[in-house]
Amino acid sequence: MKRIETILYGIYPKSEKLRIRIGRWERHILSTSDLVDNLRQETDNVENEWSESGIEHWASPLFNWYDIFRPLSSLIRGIELGPLTRYHETNTFYRIPVVGNDLSVNDALSNKGETKDGLPLPLYYGNSEWSFLPGLMTFYAMSETAGMKQEEFTEKMVPVYRDILKLTGKKKLFVFESSDPGQFDYSIYKEVTEPSKTVIFFSKPPMKDNLSSISGKFYSLIESSENPHDLSLHYSQLRGVSVIDAHSTSVENRQKILEQVEDIGEDTILTSNDYLDFLPRVIADKKVRVLGGCSNVR
Amino acid sequence: MSDKNILVTQEIGSFRKPEYLSRTFHKIEGKPEFKDVAGKASLETLKLFSDSGMINHGIAGEMFRWEMYEYLARKIKNIEFHGKVRSFDNRYYNKGSVSGEISLMESPHSEELEFILNHTDAPLKIPVTGPYTMADWSFNDHYGSRLELANAFADLIRGEIENIQGIWKKYRGNEIMQVQIDEPAATTHPSEMDIVIESVNRSVQGIAGLETSIHVCYSKDYRVLYDRLPDLHLDGLNLEYSNRDILQLGTGVSARPGFSDLSYFSQINESLNVPKFLGVGVTDVHIDTVESVELIADRIREALRYVENPELVRLNPDCGLRTRSREIGFKKLKNMSTAREIVMGEL
Numbered sequence: 001m002k003r004i005e006t007i008l009y010g011i012y013p014k015s016e017k018l019r020i021r022i023g024r025w026e027r028h029i030l031s032t033s034d035l036v037d038n039l040r041q042e043t044d045n046v047e048n049e050w051s052e053s054g055i056e057h058w059a060s061p062l063f064n065w066y067d068i069f070r071p072l073s074s075l076i077r078g079i080e081l082g083p084l085t086r087y088h089e090t091n092t093f094y095r096i097p098v099v100g101n102d103l104s105v106n107d108a109l110s111n112k113g114e115t116k117d118g119l120p121l122p123l124y125y126g127n128s129e130w131s132f133l134p135g136l137m138t139f140y141a142m143s144e145t146a147g148m149k150q151e152e153f154t155e156k157m158v159p160v161y162r163d164i165l166k167l168t169g170k171k172k173l174f175v176f177e178s179s180d181p182g183q184f185d186y187s188i189y190k191e192v193t194e195p196s197k198t199v200i201f202f203s204k205p206p207m208k209d210n211l212s213s214i215s216g217k218f219y220s221l222i223e224s225s226e227n228p229h230d231l232s233l234h235y236s237q238l239r240g241v242s243v244i245d246a247h248s249t250s251v252e253n254r255q256k257i258l259e260q261v262e263d264i265g266e267d268t269i270l271t272s273n274d275y276l277d278f279l280p281r282v283i284a285d286k287k288v289r290v291l292g293g294c295s296n297v298r
Numbered sequence: 299m300s301d302k303n304i305l306v307t308q309e310i311g312s313f314r315k316p317e318y319l320s321r322t323f324h325k326i327e328g329k330p331e332f333k334d335v336a337g338k339a340s341l342e343t344l345k346l347f348s349d350s351g352m353i354n355h356g357i358a359g360e361m362f363r364w365e366m367y368e369y370l371a372r373k374i375k376n377i378e379f380h381g382k383v384r385s386f387d388n389r390y391y392n393k394g395s396v397s398g399e400i401s402l403m404e405s406p407h408s409e410e411l412e413f414i415l416n417h418t419d420a421p422l423k424i425p426v427t428g429p430y431t432m433a434d435w436s437f438n439d440h441y442g443s444r445l446e447l448a449n450a451f452a453d454l455i456r457g458e459i460e461n462i463q464g465i466w467k468k469y470r471g472n473e474i475m476q477v478q479i480d481e482p483a484a485t486t487h488p489s490e491m492d493i494v495i496e497s498v499n500r501s502v503q504g505i506a507g508l509e510t511s512i513h514v515c516y517s518k519d520y521r522v523l524y525d526r527l528p529d530l531h532l533d534g535l536n537l538e539y540s541n542r543d544i545l546q547l548g549t550g551v552s553a554r555p556g557f558s559d560l561s562y563f564s565q566i567n568e569s570l571n572v573p574k575f576l577g578v579g580v581t582d583v584h585i586d587t588v589e590s591v592e593l594i595a596d597r598i599r600e601a602l603r604y605v606e607n608p609e610l611v612r613l614n615p616d617c618g619l620r621t622r623s624r625e626i627g628f629k630k631l632k633n634m635s636t637a638r639e640i641v642m643g644e645l
Contacts, residue, residue, distance in 0.1 A: 013383070022388045066387045084386050089487055091393070091435050093386035249380055249395040250439045280381030280393070 003267040004258075005056050005238060006295045007220075009132055009174045009201065010068060010275020012061035013284050018042045036120045039063050043125040049285070053292030057269075059130035059174045064119050067094035068134045068176065068275070069142070071119050076160055078103040082144055088178065088203075090247075090278060097143040103156040105163045123168055131170035133161055135177030135200070137184045154188060161192045171197055172219075176275070178203040187214045195219075196237070203274065211235055224273040238269040243294070244287050246274035251286045254293045261294065270294055302421075304608045304645070305598065305638050307352045308577060310513055310536060311366075311425035311480065312618030313343055313359025313627055323364055336361045337413050344418050346628050351635030354476070355420040360618070362410035366427045366480055367435050368392050373406045374454065375399075377436065395437040400450050402458060411462050415469035421476070424462065425513065428481035429455055429497040430490075435483065444490065448497035455479075455501040463507065476509045477502065478536060482617075485517040491526055499531045509533050511577065515617045516541065524563045528570060536577030538616035540597065541584060547592055549600045557597070560604035567605070576605055579616035580637070581630040586622065588629040594637035599644075608645055613638055 014022070021038045024030040030038075046061050065071060067087070073079045073095065082096035108121060124131060134142075140153045165173065173193045181204055189198055195214070201222045211221075214235050222240025233239055241264065243257045261268055270291060276284040315323070319339040326332045343359040363369045368391070371377045376398035382390035411424060429451035433444060441447040459477055466475045479501060484494045502510045512530070514523060515538035523535070542556035551558050560576075567573045580597040581589050589597075598613060605611050613634055619627035 013381075016381070019382070019388060019390060026388060086486055091483070092384055095387075247437070248439050249378075249397075249437045277384055280383055283380050 001296065002261075002265065003238070004261055004294055004296045005267075005269040006054065006291050007057035007174070007199065007269055007271045008050060008055055008276070008288065008291075009059050009130075009199075009271065010062065010176060011065050011277035012046060012063070012275070013277050013279060013281040014063055015042060015281055018063060032118075032120050039120065039125050047126050047128070050288060050292065053289045054295040055288065055292045056295060056297055057130060057172075058128055059132035059172075060124040060126045060128055062132060063125065064121075064123075066119070067092075069097050069139065070095050071121075071123065072134070072164075073097040074119070075106055075109050075123070075164075076103055077106045079143075085142075092278060094142075097139070099143050099145045099148060099153065101148075103160055105160055105167065109164065110167045123164070124170065129170060130172040130174055131165055131168060132174045132176065133164065135175045135179070136161070136188070137182065138177050138179040141179035141182075150182075150184070154184075158188060158191050165193055173198045175200040176203075177201060177206070178274075180204055181206050181210070183207070184210050185213055186210055189218075190216075199240070199269070201240070201271070220269045222269070222271055233266070237267070239264060239266045241268050241270050242273040243270045244272035244276075244291050246272045246276050246278050249279065249283045251283065252290050254290050257290070257294050302353055304611075305642060306354055306421075306612045307631075307635050307638055308354035308423055308536070308612055308614045309347065309352065309356040309359065309631070310515075310577075310614050310616070310618050311356060311360050311478070312363070312620035313346075313361075314620050314622060314624045315339055315359075315361060316342060316624065319361060327364075333409060333413065336410075340410075340414060341417060344414070344420070346624065347631065348420070350628055350631035351639075352631050353421060353635075354423050355418060356423050357407075357410060357425060358414050358418075360410075360425070360620075362413075363406075366425075367432065368394070370406050370427050370432065371436065373402060373404050375401045375403050376440070391435075393435060393437060396440050396447060396450075398440050400454055402454055405458060405461050407458060407462050408465055412465050412469075415465065423476040423478050423511075425478045425480050426455055426459065426501075428479040428484070428512070429501050430494045431481050431483040433493075433497070434486070445493045445496065448493050449500055452497040452500035456503065456505065459502060459505055459508070463505065467507075472507065474507060474509045476511070478511045478513050479532070480513045482513070482515055484512065484514045485519065485522045488519075488522045491522060495526050495529045499529075502532065511536050511575070513537070513577075513617075515579070520559055521562050524559070524566050527563075527566050527574060530574075532574070534575035534577065534610075534612070536579075536612065536614055538579040539601070540579045540582040540589070540616050543582075543597065545587065545589065545593060547596050549596050549603065554597070554600040557600045557604070560601060564604045564606075567610075573607075573610060575610045575612055576601070577612035577614045580613050581615045581634055583615050583617045583619050583621045583630075586626055588626060588633060591633045591636045591640065594633055595640045598637055598641045602641070 025035040078100040082098040084093040085096040220236040220240040339361040340358040371394040377394040432451040433448040510532040511534040578601040
């Protein structure tokens with residue numbers, strides 16, 4: 001039997017209760033320490049549910065992240081929060097990072113304090129070994145960079161990402177690339193952590209040339225596309241497959257997913273085609289149970 | 299010159315509800331007393347609009363509607379709500395899931411329109427949420443494509459417009475009925491402008507006796523919309539322009555750079571057999587600062603530098619004034635009306 005693993009990533013929808021708590025904290029009715037307790041509690045609850053559902057890997061539900069760049073923008077010296085900007089083809093908005101010249105991790109991360117805009121750390125609640133970071137190509141493409149070239153941005157950010165893993169004690173890296181494909185050498189991530197402990201997710205198919213300098217295998221390369229090419233096969237230990245639709249409230253059928261995976265005939269790691277924060281929580285929970293039910297690693 | 303068809307002043311749609319209505323809205327909605335309370339607020343708002351000197355009284359500030367998406371979606375068969383989704387930061391909205399063929403279960407606007415028509419003879423403009431925005435803000439779990447979904451909303455909206463036109467005729471006979479298709483999402487995905495145009499056109503297709511417009515606001519680039527003016531089968535556009543403007547006085551490109559894309563609008567508009575009117579946002583609904591009469595007058599003069607025919611220029615706030623208090627909203631509308639009078643005197 002082929003191995004089927006599952007992984008969740010990015011921001012997970014909050015419960016109504018936590019959402020209200022954060023609203024109260026924003027209005028200074030709830031203290032930061034009480035909010036931290038709530039964040040920990042909800043993270044524990046969700047991670048227990050995920051585990052019981054059969055999910056093997058996750059990188060924290062990121063309940064204290066307002067979007068995939070924030071609080072990173074708040075933790076990196078040289079980046080400011082810009083105006084609300086539409087996130088791809090959705091009705092969801094993010095604060096665009098406004099990137100300056102000198103980039104480094106600020107003290108808040110190591111002090112486990114607060115971000116510049118007050119959201120309480122740690123960056124990753126829960127006990128997972130995984131970290132989640134937006135891909136550097138995506139970070140660049142979805143920021144205001146005032147003419148900085150992508151190569152320069154990448155060069156400056158790789159040490160920042162390395163520091164984030166070091167300071168948060170995370171061993172594994174989930175990279176989320178959601179921007180349009182362009183020239184980018186993905187082997188750069190080996191300077192952040194070992195490829196065998198790295199998953200890169202592509203919302204849009206990367207150019208094959210971008211992968212040609214990769215030596216060794218990543219844990220997985222996952223494409224969102226319904227018809228992915230075979231990069232995952234060549235460059236990763238497990239073939240990554242997106243089987244859960246994060247932009248539809250129709251809940252997938254487990255049996256159909258298993259048939260799809262059986263047709264692939266390789267060891268696979270299954271996930272969603274985007275992070276699940278675009279869904280109502282109740283639907284996300286149902287989809288996680290379907291995804292976890294596909295795993296055969298117990 | 300005091301022709302009421304020139305530089306017509308108008309609201310975009312919503313106005314802040316009085317507290318007695320906003321506090322009880324969800325508790326009494328659907329109950330017999332709702333009409334009394336929303337009606338009282340409507341009458342007060344109509345008087346406020348009249349006192350401000352504004353010519354077109356819209357639909358009395360949308361006192362019968364809570365907001366523009368869920369209000370309509372809740373009246374549509376096969377839209378299900380599973381919970382809130384994030385809009386930004388810690389702000390959420392109820393995003394409906396389209397799970398089957400959609401159709402109206404009840405008219406969303408009949409009661410409101412009939413009440414208003416019963417109580418005023420003022421010119422009115424009825425805002426209706428547009429098909430593209432409804433599609434863009436919903437999950438599509440049924441239709442094969444976003445175009446199909448938007449067109450399904452368009453058919454449903456066309457039915458509602460025909461329905462309210464029946465009510466309109468009872469009170470206003472053959473007087474033209476003004477309908478504004480609200481499409482705040484219209485230019486958010488430039489690659490989908492074909493869907494926007496097709497679905498918006500379809501929502502008013504074949505209905506005689508209408509004057510139609512589209513409201514778009516906070517677009518990154520209105521030129522995406524202006525490029526499609528020849529394909530858009532509506533009579534006019536009501537847009538936001540003050541939020542992208544500055545608060546200093548003056549006219550000319552350097553003084554009012556936010557208005558400069560109106561040259562692009564005019565260039566295309568003047569090439570049309572029947573040019574479209576343009577409602578220009580001359581007061582910002584996102585700031586409490588009440589723009590002075592002089593500033594608003596400069597904004598009007600600036601719009602007229604590009605759209606030289608004043609019959610094609612209308613004046614409105616950028617968007618619904620529900621974002622501001624009723625007191626500030628009133629002052630903004632009053633200054634808009636006074637500024638109009640000043641500029642009218644210069645024509």
